[in-house]
Amino acid sequence: MAAYIRSWLPSLSSSSSPNESTSSETSPTVTIQQDVEDDEGSDTEKEDNDIPPAFPAISSAQRLSSSSKSSSSATSSSNGIPKILSDSQLMPPPPLPASRVPGVGSSSLSVPSSSTSSLAVPPTTTKPPTQLGVPKTKKREKVALAPGHSPLDWAALKSSGQDLRGVDSLMRITPSVLKQHNKRDDAWSAFNGKVYNITPYLPFHPGGEKELMRVAGRDGTKLFASTHAWVNVDFMLDSCMVGFLVPEPSS
Numbered sequence: 001m002a003a004y005i006r007s008w009l010p011s012l013s014s015s016s017s018p019n020e021s022t023s024s025e026t027s028p029t030v031t032i033q034q035d036v037e038d039d040e041g042s043d044t045e046k047e048d049n050d051i052p053p054a055f056p057a058i059s060s061a062q063r064l065s066s067s068s069k070s071s072s073s074a075t076s077s078s079n080g081i082p083k084i085l086s087d088s089q090l091m092p093p094p095p096l097p098a099s100r101v102p103g104v105g106s107s108s109l110s111v112p113s114s115s116t117s118s119l120a121v122p123p124t125t126t127k128p129p130t131q132l133g134v135p136k137t138k139k140r141e142k143v144a145l146a147p148g149h150s151p152l153d154w155a156a157l158k159s160s161g162q163d164l165r166g167v168d169s170l171m172r173i174t175p176s177v178l179k180q181h182n183k184r185d186d187a188w189s190a191f192n193g194k195v196y197n198i199t200p201y202l203p204f205h206p207g208g209e210k211e212l213m214r215v216a217g218r219d220g221t222k223l224f225a226s227t228h229a230w231v232n233v234d235f236m237l238d239s240c241m242v243g244f245l246v247p248e249p250s251s
């Protein structure tokens with residue numbers, strides 16, 4: 001292959017290969033090339049045409065400029081070209097890292113064993129809820145929602161502009177009025193002082209209609225918070241709001 005290319009280059013084909021032209025023992029090219037040959041094994045020694053050229057090139061400006069600076073260095077030969085050091089001349093490798101078993105070794109990053117340390121595992125994650133004074137909660141039941149009643153479907157419905165309130169304007173609602181709306185097809189419930197018509201949301205509730213109907217006609221703030229305080233009821237039911245929960249008028 002290389003011989004084929006040389007035949008197309010008159011300047012190269014007339015002279016010998018770059019390896020042969022710099023065959024002096026003291027030449028830096030020979031030092032580098034011998035090293036490459038040693039790494040690649042004896043097969044490549046015959047294939048001298050595949051040996052890559054010296055980099056940077058022997059006559060490059062980079063070599064010339066660095067030779068003046070490094071000529072006094074112990075690692076440089078008299079002609080200013082850095083020598084390739086043998087294994088015994090190289091710096092020793094760094095020590096092996098200490099064992100990574102926690103608490104073993106002198107590493108300052110090891111996990112402290114003392115429970116008084118601020119880095120200790122918080123006690124809340126080490127004890128089951130009953131030991132922390134939290135009452136046992138009922139196992140949360142997974143409910144299969146009917147097709148077309150996914151959370152995404154609810155999001156689409158509530159932003160569709162369809163009337164989900166059933167009232168013309170927001171009202172002041174007393175607990176006794178709220179109590180009258182406790183049927184499946186007319187269910188109101190109060191959360192955080194706001195009253196919502198929960199009827200349209202019933203088939204969309206991931207916890208099931210039955211669970212949600214437990215708060216129909218009354219203030220469900222407490223039960224809601226103890227079930228899933230992370231759910232944003234104000235956002236989920238904004239288009240179902242019917243008014244504000246107010247105290248009964250004093251007689």
Ligand code: HEM
Binds near residue numbers: 198206212227236
């Ligand atoms: C109208 C107010 C309510 C809204 C907007 C609502 C919304 C939701 C949402 C979004 C989820 C899924 C959240 C999750 O899995 O992390 C959920 C699950 C659940 N909800 Fe509600 N919820 C309401 C009221 C209630 C009430 C009053 C109860 C009564 C106990 C209840 C019981 C449950 C249960 C048991 C689950 C668990 C379902 C599961 O794990 O798949 N929800 N609810």
